[in-house]
Amino acid sequence: MNSATLNNSGCLLCGADLVYREQAYSLSCALCGEKLMTHAACANGHFICDRCHSLSALDLIEQTCNASADIDPLRLAVALMANPNIKMHGPEHHYLVPAVLITAWCAVSGDESKGEKLAIARKRAEDVKGGFCGFHGTCGAAMGAGVACSVLTGATPLAREEWRLSNLMTAACLTAIGEAGGPRCCKRDTFLALLTARNFLNRHLNAGLPEGSLPVCSFSANNRECLAAGCSFYPATAHKG
Numbered sequence: 471m472n473s474a475t476l477n478n479s480g481c482l483l484c485g486a487d488l489v490y491r492e493q494a495y496s497l498s499c500a501l502c503g504e505k506l507m508t509h510a511a512c513a514n515g516h517f518i519c520d521r522c523h524s525l526s527a528l529d530l531i532e533q534t535c536n537a538s539a540d541i542d543p544l545r546l547a548v549a550l551m552a553n554p555n556i557k558m559h560g561p562e563h564h565y566l567v568p569a570v571l572i573t574a575w576c577a578v579s580g581d582e583s584k585g586e587k588l589a590i591a592r593k594r595a596e597d598v599k600g601g602f603c604g605f606h607g608t609c610g611a612a613m614g615a616g617v618a619c620s621v622l623t624g625a626t627p628l629a630r631e632e633w634r635l636s637n638l639m640t641a642a643c644l645t646a647i648g649e650a651g652g653p654r655c656c657k658r659d660t661f662l663a664l665l666t667a668r669n670f671l672n673r674h675l676n677a678g679l680p681e682g683s684l685p686v687c688s689f690s691a692n693n694r695e696c697l698a699a700g701c702s703f704y705p706a707t708a709h710k711g
């Protein structure tokens with residue numbers, strides 16, 4: 471596969487490097503819109519104010535996705551993960567997955583109900599608690615992909631095709647995550663869920679999401695249980711074959 475490499479770097483919104491200027495200048499925050507003086511913005515001109523930088527993980531994900539027009543869910547997820555409010559492991563990943571999928575879907579399709587969809591997905595993802603992977607046999611990142619499919623197709627417990635697709639989506643992600651094996655890693659499991667979900671949305675719903683990018687993990691030093699060379703996103707092993 472001819473893959474673009476994704477590393478987490480500067481900008482929360484797009485991942486581009488930050489550019490610092492000696493003189494402060496006035497810019498509007500890309501998330502809340504407030505005009506403030508700053509010394510730094512990313513290479514694409516995004517500035518994010520200190521208050522937005524310290525939002526709770528779920529607020530940060532929702533507001534960033536509301537402001538983003540990224541068509542690549544993997545790239546957006548990697549940019550978001552760089553924020554320290556998104557922990558190495560934690561249930562915020564259960565919302566991160568549907569949020570970036572919905573954002574990319576809406577960016578490609580021109581769907582204007584993104585804000586409403588992000589809010590619905592957040593409510594549902596909040597029901598998926600930490601530790602579901604080991605205790606319930608159902609990784610929350612995979613459930614997040616099922617939430618995305620349900621929201622995007624408008625599935626309900628009584629739907630037929632939408633119900634089928636939403637359950638198949640979770641199943642496909644769980645298969646990828648289960649086959650990679652434990653112990654849990656919210657980065658690895660999120661990457662696997664997003665890669666699987668992106669392809670699923672393209673195959674079954676013609677989402678038109680770009681398929682080139684593969685994440686390279688930069689979090690292994692923060693993960694005591696990292697599989698290192700046993701993980702396909704570990705820097706030394708990524709992109710081999």
Ligand SMILES: [Zn+2]
Nearest residue numbers: 481484512516
């Ligand atoms: Zn940016």
Ligand SMILES: [Zn+2]
Nearest residue numbers: 499502519522
């Ligand atoms: Zn702000």
